[in-house]
Amino acid sequence: MQIPVQVSKDGLKEWMMVELQGELRCLPHITMGGRLLGDLLFNKQILLKFSAIFRSINGFENFSIISVEIKNTHFLYSQGVPVLLIGHHILHGAVQDLSKPVAVMKKVGDREGPEAHYSVTAVVHKKVLFKNRPKPIVNAGAPRLI
Amino acid sequence: MATRTESDVQALLQQANLREEDLLPEIQVLHFSPDFLPEQDNVLLIELDKNLLNLFKEGQSAVLRGDPQESAVLCTNDKTFEVRGAVTSNSVLLVPELFVPSETEGKQTLVHREVSSIHHSYLEVVPCKPRLHKLRRLLEECPYEGSDENHPSKGHRYSLNELQDQIQCSEEELEAGLKSVGAYHIYGFWQIPKFDYQFRIVSHLTNLIGDQGWPLDGIPYEEALNELSKLEPRTVMAQCLDYYLEPMHAEREEDGDSLHAVNGDKVCRLFGEVLLRSARGMELDEFNTMWANSVPKGLSTNLSQLKGLVLLDKSSPATVITYFPTGELPIDIKSRFETLFEVQEKWTYDEIRPFLDDLADNKNPVSTLLMKHARGFTVDGTKYYSGRYTK
Numbered sequence: 305m306q307i308p309v310q311v312s313k314d315g316l317k318e319w320m321m322v323e324l325q326g327e328l329r330c331l332p333h334i335t336m337g338g339r340l341l342g343d344l345l346f347n348k349q350i351l352l353k354f355s356a357i358f359r360s361i362n363g364f365e366n367f368s369i370i371s372v373e374i375k376n377t378h379f380l381y382s383q384g385v386p387v388l389l390i391g392h393h394i395l396h397g398a399v400q401d402l403s404k405p406v407a408v409m410k411k412v413g414d415r416e417g418p419e420a421h422y423s424v425t426a427v428v429h430k431k432v433l434f435k436n437r438p439k440p441i442v443n444a445g446a447p448r449l450i
Numbered sequence: 451m452a453t454r455t456e457s458d459v460q461a462l463l464q465q466a467n468l469r470e471e472d473l474l475p476e477i478q479v480l481h482f483s484p485d486f487l488p489e490q491d492n493v494l495l496i497e498l499d500k501n502l503l504n505l506f507k508e509g510q511s512a513v514l515r516g517d518p519q520e521s522a523v524l525c526t527n528d529k530t531f532e533v534r535g536a537v538t539s540n541s542v543l544l545v546p547e548l549f550v551p552s553e554t555e556g557k558q559t560l561v562h563r564e565v566s567s568i569h570h571s572y573l574e575v576v577p578c579k580p581r582l583h584k585l586r587r588l589l590e591e592c593p594y595e596g597s598d599e600n601h602p603s604k605g606h607r608y609s610l611n612e613l614q615d616q617i618q619c620s621e622e623e624l625e626a627g628l629k630s631v632g633a634y635h636i637y638g639f640w641q642i643p644k645f646d647y648q649f650r651i652v653s654h655l656t657n658l659i660g661d662q663g664w665p666l667d668g669i670p671y672e673e674a675l676n677e678l679s680k681l682e683p684r685t686v687m688a689q690c691l692d693y694y695l696e697p698m699h700a701e702r703e704e705d706g707d708s709l710h711a712v713n714g715d716k717v718c719r720l721f722g723e724v725l726l727r728s729a730r731g732m733e734l735d736e737f738n739t740m741w742a743n744s745v746p747k748g749l750s751t752n753l754s755q756l757k758g759l760v761l762l763d764k765s766s767p768a769t770v771i772t773y774f775p776t777g778e779l780p781i782d783i784k785s786r787f788e789t790l791f792e793v794q795e796k797w798t799y800d801e802i803r804p805f806l807d808d809l810a811d812n813k814n815p816v817s818t819l820l821m822k823h824a825r826g827f828t829v830d831g832t833k834y835y836s837g838r839y840t841k
Contacts, residue, residue: 306615307514309524311506320548322480324541328568336488341480341543341565343459345473346551384474384551394466399550404497406572407506408544411492422494422514424506426546435540441466 308421309409317426319408322388323433324395342391344432346384386432393438400433454479456560475558476551480543483564495542495572501529502575515618524575528622531575542569579811580619582627583781586642588616589633594641597683607639634689643686649724651690652717654681656746659712666748667711669695670702674710714749721745722756726773734762734769758804761793776805783809787823791837798834 322344330336388395408426413419459477463470498506505512505526514533516522524531543565592605608616610624617624632648633640643651658677659669671691678687694717695710702709721744725737732740742751753760761774774793780786790797790805803816810816820826824835 305515305517309512309514311509311511316506316509317546319544319546320550322543322545322548322565324543326539327541327570330488336482337486338484339482340454341482343454343462344478344480344548344563345463345468346476348472348474348554386550387468387473389462389466392465404499405503406495407498407502409494409496411494427498427503427506428495428544430550431542432548432550441462 310421310423312410312423312425314425316424319426319428321406321428321431323431323435324388325435325437343389345387345389347387348384386434388432388434389441390438392441394441395434395438396436397432397434400431402429402431405429454560454562456558459560470558473558474551475553475556477558477560478548478563479560480545480563480565483566486565486567488568490567493544493567493569495544495569496524496533497572497574499531499575499577501526502531513614515614517616520618523578523581523618525618525620528620530578530580530619530623532578534574534576535571536574537571539570542572543567544569577812580617580623580627582617582619582623582631583808585613585617585624585627585633586631586777588613589631589640589642592641593644593647594634594636594686595644595647607641609639613640629693632693634686636683636685645723645727649720651678651682651687652694652720654678654687655690655694656717660746666714666746667698667709668702669710669712670705670707671695671697671710672707712746712749715752715755718745718749718751719755719759722751723759723773726756726760726771729773731763731770731772734771737771758807762801763794776808779805781809783819783823787837791824796834796836798832802835 328341330339386397386399388397406428407424408428409422409424412421412423459479463473502512502524510526513525514522515525522533524533544567545563545565547561547563588608592607610621613624613628614621617627619627628635628640631642633642655674655678658674659666664670664674675684675688675691678691681687691710694713696713698709698711700709701707718741722741725732725740725744738751738753745751758776759774761772763770763772779789786806786809790802794801799816799820802820806816806819810819814822820835823838825838826833826835828834
C-alpha cells in the first residue's frame with residue numbers, strides 16, 4: 305500500500321503549539337467545539353545584555369592576567385514569559401524551540417480510495433511549554449467553564 | 451458562546467494579581483475551533499529531519515509505504531525512513547495563528563486564536579535500510595524463461611508500481627535492489643531470470659566471446675548485442691550485458707563501438723553456482739578443479755567470488771563445499787541465527803558475515819547483530835561465534 309504525502313496546495317504554513325502537562329478535561333455533556341480555553345499573555349522580562357571582550361595577557365611565566373573590557377551595556381526586553389490563564393488557574397511557561405521541527409499532516413480522502421493522501425499543511429518550530437502544574441488563582445470568583 | 455471582552459480579561463488579571471504594565475500588550479484568547487473534536491485521528495504530527503523538512507519546503511512529496519501488518523516507512527525519492535509512533539503524557543495543542551508578541555509598548559489588544567486539535571502522540575522518523583527482503587520472493591512468483599511465445603507466464607508479473615506497493619523503500623533504492631538481485635525489466639514488468647535461462651544467456655555471451663576471439667577486456671558492445679539479439683530478446687540481452695560487462699570507456703578504432711570488459715567475479719560466481727546446484731556437496735579440491743576448468747579461458751576463480759552462496763565443512767579430513775545461498779535463509783533475524791548455528795556450530799567473523807550482511811544496517815552492523823544474537827569466544831587467538839542458547 306502506498307499513501308502519498310503531499311504539501312498542501314495552500315503551501316506550507318508556520319504554526320505553533322501549546323504543550324500542557326496532563327490532560328484537558330471537559331464535562332462529558334459539553335462539547336468543546338467553539339468554547340473558550342483561556343487567555344495567553346506574555347510577561348515583560350528585562351534581560352541584561354552586555355558584550356565584553358576578554359583578553360588574556362601572558363605576561364609572566366606561571367600565570368596569566370585576564371583583562372575584561374565592557375564595551376556597551378544594553379537593557380533589553382526579552383521575549384517574555386508566557387502566562388496561561390485557564391479558568392481560575394494560572395500557569396507559567398516558556399517558549400521553546402523544538403529539537404526537531406514537526407509537520408502537521410492531514411488525512412484526505414477515503415483510506416482505500418485512489419485519492420487518499422496526507423496533506424502537509426504546516427510546520428511547527430516553536431512551542432509554548434507549560435510543564436508545571438497549574439496554580440489556583442486564590443481570589444478568583446466563581447469557577448468558569450473548563 | 452459569549453465573546454470574551456477586554457473587561458472580562460481585565461477582571462481576571464486583577465484577580466490573578468497581574469499588573470498591566472508588566473505584560474506585553476498583545477493578549478491571545480484561545481478557543482477551541484467550532485468543529486473541534488477531542489479525538490481526532492485524521493491529523494498527525496510527524497517529526498522531520500533536515501532532509502524531509504527541506505523536501506517539503508521545496509514542495510516535493512514523499513510516500514508512506516507498507517501493509518497494515520507492517521510498520522510503515524516514509525520514502526523520499528532516494529531515502530527510506532522508519533516511522534515510529536511515540537506517546538506523550540502531555541497535551542499538545544495545535545494553535546495555527548499563535549505568535550510570540552514582539553511589541554513591548556502600546557495599548558492592550560485582544561486577539562482570538564483557535565486550537566485546531568489536541569495530540570497525545572506523534573510520529574518519529576528514523577533513517578533505515580531499504581526493506582528489500584520480499585523482493586526476491588515476489589519476483590520468483592514468475593521467473594523469466596525466455597520470450598513469451600514459447601513460455602507463456604504462469605505466475606504474477608510485477609510492474610514497478612506494483613512492487614512499490616509491496617516493497618518498503620524509495621524508488622531509487624528499489625531500482626538498485628532490482629539490479630542487485632539481477633532482475634530484468636521486460637516489457638513493463640520486472641522479472642528474475644530462471645537460473646537455467648540465466649546460465650544459457652550468459653553461455654551465449656561467453657561462447658560468442660570465444661568464437662569471435664575478442665579479448666575479455668575488449669568486447670565491442672553493440673556488435674555483441676546485435677549478435678546475441680538473434681538468439682534472445684534484445685532487451686534481455688542488453689540488461690544481461692549491463693550486468694556482466696563493465697564499460698572500459700574506450701572505443702573500437704574502426705567503428706567507435708564502445709569497448710567493455712567481462713566482470714570476471716560475476717561470471718565465475720554464476721559458473722560456480724551451476725556446479726554447486728547440481729551436486730549435494732563436493733570435496734573442495736575436486737570442486738576447485740572443475741570450477742576453474744568450466745569458466746571461460748582467461749578468467750580466474752577464487753572462493754571469495756562465492757560469498758554468501760556456499761558453506762565449507764572443515765570437520766572431515768577433506769574440506770567439503772556445499773551450496774548454501776543466503777537468499778534461501780529466513781529473513782527473521784532470530785530464525786536466521788538459529789539456521790546458521792544449526793548447519794555450523796561455530797563461525798569466524800569472516801565466515802558468517804556474508805550470511806548476515808543483508809540484515810545489517812548502519813545502526814545495526816553485523817558486529818552488533820552478532821553481539822545481540824551470538825556468543826563470542828576465542829580459541830588459539832581466533833575469535834569464533836556460536837549460538838547463544840545452544841548447549
